[in-house]
Amino acid sequence: xxxxxxxxxxxxxxxxxxxxxxxxxxxxxxxxxxxxxxxxxxxxxxxxxxxxxxxxxxxxxxxxxxxxxxxxxxxxxxxxxxxxxxxxxxxxxxxxxxxxxxxxxxxxxxxxxxxxxxxxxxxxxxxxxxxxxxxxxxxxxxxxxxxxxxxxxxxxxxxxxxxxxxxxxxxxxxxxxxxxxxxxxxxxxxxxxxxxxxxxxxxxxxxxxxxxxxxxxxxxxxxxxxxxxxxxxxxxxxxxxxxxxxxxxxxxxxxxxxxxxxxxxxxxxxxxxxxxxxxxxxxxxxxxxxxxxxxxxxxxxxxxxxxxxxxxxxxxxxxxxxxxxxxxxxxxxxxxxxxxxxxxxxxxxxxxxxxxxxxxxxxxxxxxxxxxxxxxxxxxxxxxxxxxxxxxxxxxxxxxxxxxxxxxxxxxxxxxxxxx
Numbered sequence: 577x578x579x580x581x582x583x584x585x586x587x588x589x590x591x592x593x594x595x596x597x598x599x600x601x602x603x604x605x606x607x608x609x610x611x612x613x614x615x616x617x618x619x620x621x622x623x624x625x626x627x628x629x630x631x632x633x634x635x636x637x638x639x640x641x642x643x644x645x646x647x648x649x650x651x652x653x654x655x656x657x658x659x660x661x662x663x664x665x666x667x668x669x670x671x672x673x674x675x676x677x678x679x680x681x682x683x684x685x686x687x688x689x690x691x692x693x694x695x696x697x698x699x700x701x702x703x704x705x706x707x708x709x710x711x712x713x714x715x716x717x718x719x720x721x722x723x724x725x726x727x728x729x730x731x732x733x734x735x736x737x738x739x740x741x742x743x744x745x746x747x748x749x750x751x752x753x754x755x756x757x758x759x760x761x762x763x764x765x766x767x768x769x770x771x772x773x774x775x776x777x778x779x780x781x782x783x784x785x786x787x788x789x790x791x792x793x794x795x796x797x798x799x800x801x802x803x804x805x806x807x808x809x810x811x812x813x814x815x816x817x818x819x820x821x822x823x824x825x826x827x828x829x830x831x832x833x834x835x836x837x838x839x840x841x842x843x844x845x846x847x848x849x850x851x852x853x854x855x856x857x858x859x860x861x862x863x864x865x866x867x868x869x870x871x872x873x874x875x876x877x878x879x880x881x882x883x884x885x886x887x888x889x890x891x892x893x894x895x896x897x898x899x900x901x902x903x904x905x906x907x908x909x910x911x912x913x914x915x916x917x918x919x920x921x922x923x924x925x926x927x928x929x930x931x932x933x934x935x936x937x938x939x940x941x942x943x944x945x946x947x948x949x950x951x952x953x954x955x956x957x958x959x960x961x962x963x964x965x966x967x968x969x970x971x972x973x974x975x976x977x978x979x980x981x982x983x984x985x986x987x988x989x990x991x992x993x994x995x996x
């Protein structure tokens with residue numbers, strides 16, 4: 577027997593129906609906020625993620641699925657969505673569109689080689705949005721509001737929005753120097769990865785899971801102390817926009833996110849539900865001024881976020897919330913007798929052509945077994961078609977919920993069921 581690869585999962589029909597509810601809800605939210613869907617390839621040139629995500633990040637160093645194709649080109653299964661959307665924005669010159677910012681959303685699989693655990697698989701699905709082309713703090717607040725509503729739309733209550741500012745490049749350079757001076761005396765005490773990060777990208781130290789309890793982490797210089805006037809005013813404006821919308825938040829000066837392209841606003845949404853698990857982050861995102869230029873485009877501001885649908889489902893389970901699916905059909909045709917089978921085929925085809933969700937028996941079951949099959953299919957009605965009914969051009973239609981049964985002409989069954 578061949579099994580699926582470790583870190584992946586099959587979504588069987590019952591689970592898929594829940595996913596469809598989530599995806600449809602997120603698509604409707606996107607329409608409400610005026611974001612349009614973009615679909616990018618599942619694999620890209622490796623250098624896109626090295627340049628966009630950052631070659632000092634765990635994603636690039638440890639987690640990417642990278643391979644060489646038959647032409648000798650290095651390709652990588654996308655580990656996240658923003659770099660691909662930014663690449664597409666540059667390649668297709670979307671900065672030239674008359675309406676800015678360009679507001680896009682995506683839904684699709686991402687791939688990271690990690691130790692599989694609950695809610696974190698090697699192939700996972702992300703929904704994300706990107707607003708590219710504006711450096712107005714109001715669009716930051718809109719993105720944060722959108723992210724929160726993605727969870728609130730499903731009834732989730734135990735949510736916590738955490739925000740921080742990473743500053744502009746000038747602020748980050750000042751903070752970088754302070755971090756190096758702070759951590760250098762402790763360099764030999766840090767993990768191997770952090771010793772490398774200290775030279776290349778010291779901000780990454782604050783995101784380290786190995787050294788998170790080291791005393792030097794608790795006394796590390798705060799980025800908020802190194803914000804220049806522009807970055808400080810920008811962050812204050814974002815907070816005022818959130819206040820105007822009545823959105824609660826907590827400022828965490830140690831929040832840095834795991835990707836190199838972030839600048840200014842950064843945020844995460846966490847679940848505070850009891851029993852959710854030790855990794856409480858549901859989603860995150862932030863501003864990435866500079867990414868478009870790094871990928872060959874003009875100077876352009878951008879902000880976005882991404883959420884894991886797997887972790888959204890975990891949050892629903894933790895808060896004991898269920899999703900209402902559209903499982904079930906309108907009617908199930910119970911045919912009795914060999915002579916009736918062709919008429920049943922004709923009838924079910926006609927009903928489907930008129931928009932009725934219908935099914936029938938294909939295993940020559942007895943009448944009682946066909947009724948059981950109708951119940952399992954969650955059919956609203958059973959259409960009983962025997963030789964006598966066929967000759968009269970009629971059928972018995974039974975509503976399973978009430979037990980009410982009536983005789984209806986064959987050409988009026990769709991109207992009868994639709995009217996109920």
